[in-house]
Amino acid sequence: MNRIIIALLATLAFATQAQAGIDESINAFTAPIAQFVGTVVFFKISVAGAQLPLVVLWLVIGAVFFTIYMGFINLRGFKHAIELVRGDYADPNNSGEVSHFQALATAVSGTVGIGNIGGVAIAVTIGGAGATFWLIVAGFLGMSTKFVECTLGVKYRTENPDGSVSGGPMYYLRKGFEERGMPGFGKFMGTFYAVGIFIGALGIGNMFQSNQAYVQLNTVAGGALDGYGWLVGLILAGVVFAVIIGGIKSIARVTEKVVPFMAIFYCFFAIIVILLNFSSLPMAVSNIFTGAFTGEGVAGGALGALIIGFQRAVFSNEAGIGSASIAHAAVRTKEPVTEGYVSLLEPFIDTIVICTITALVIGTSQVADPNFAGDATGVAMTSAAFERHMSWFPVPLAFAALLFAFSTMISWSYYGLKGWTYLFGEGQMGQTVYKVIFCAFVALGCIVQLGPILDISDALVFLICVPNILGLYFLAPIVRAEMEAYKAKLETGEIRKFA
């Protein structure tokens, strides 16, 4: 451990001399790597003038298939999901175990991150107002994908000798294919996913988060932190270090408790801004609908808007990535499907509620003043939209962004760790190595620019969708059978409300 600290101090000393030079040189180094990874993963085909990345197509087809195959579970299971979260079906004899509410809250604080504030702004900048429409559609379809993956996550989890549980796509891919008589393929898929989530955890759940938190801090500081990304990065990395390696759980606990309130706070003020822009609301809403089908001013037209909407939705709600099923696997339930139902609510809360609210804040501001944000994009753009009415808002927004980023990083450090332990076993030494790597990337995220970060994050995350969704197709019949059996039990009253 001492060596790490010495290394950090050395970097710090060196960096202080080099000042802004560090940020630049790291940027120059990472940009081509990011571009390469991006090109490989986002292999594009030209459809009617729009560039369609195959991986986005892969996700859309998956989500549509699961929605139909599960009989529109995203609509028909919604009420039951709320009853489950409320605890209507909770057996008092099992009290003290992880509740449905807790599993949902944990998974949601992992997904509600900077994507909900900054990602939407990026979608609107590139894809126009119409991207919002497709973002919502993607959120709706993503509910079905989540249902399938979270049910499987609970069904095929593994109990460790110490009584803790490990679950997620790597486990259901391996065991599920084994059950279907393809043990070799299952092993390969499990490993593929584990490698993917481990690397992906460094992007979407790490660099992108710390980068945008730094950007917002810098905006609030009036650019005073320009060139000091490395410093902010080191501090952030230090706090993450303290939590995941130092075992200072109190920080994580406090964050977990504060984040839901920050989310409510954010939505509350966002709705106020929308109300203050009320005269622009009809126009903003109509822009969303017309833009969705005409794609005016967007590269690739309507299809371009659709692609961007879908891409950002998945980036935000993580449906198809399989990460949430790792979090949900902790719930002990006789009926794995119940976790599927509960997880339906995640894309709903994350994308259909929070992202839409952000999109409307930006949309109504754009109608009122097309150039309200100048050149700003990402979090800075959302911040500018709030600032038009509440000059003080960027400060709490920076705080919220920091907390969102932090809680997402903590959750993802766990997801990545599960991938790592799947590959390398539960050894303490290995886990520490992983955690140090994770912290290093937190710092790196603040140093490099948004463009390359976004490319590399997107690329890495979408890479894991390939094995995950392929597995979901194969295992969907199992989920459907579970769902039918569960529904039958509900009907006969074998499973009934306790309250």
Next chain:
Amino acid sequence: MSENVILLAIDGSSGAERALAHTRRRAELGGAKVVVAYVIEWSPYSFNTPEENAERHSRRESEIAKAHDSVIGPALSYLTDGGIVVDSIVRHGNPTETLIAVAKETSAAQIVIGRRGQSGLKSLIFGSVAGNLIQTAPVPVMVVP
């Protein structure tokens, strides 16, 4: 109410000790069965880290085991020494709500609980289980000072 059941709520405090002694005297006189309950404070609506969730099951097991060993066990042997028929329940949840649920399940004729004797600010913020029980329990509540 076929049998005379006393629900004794204990938490390992000195008030609970006094409630235990009182319950034994009562039960000996009236020939009552005593159900000893220990509620581990817990809420299904808290926010946890993924790691806490993953460890929750083993944590719960050890919490229950600890309650049996250090609180329930001694109380039960103290009562059985007096020739009293006993039963015990350890459950997670909101203490007041859980005790009421247990009272209903066991058809208890009354609930006996010790008083912590906390006053002022502390009870204002955290409330008092005995106080809440008096307000909401469906059966008579005896608070032992």
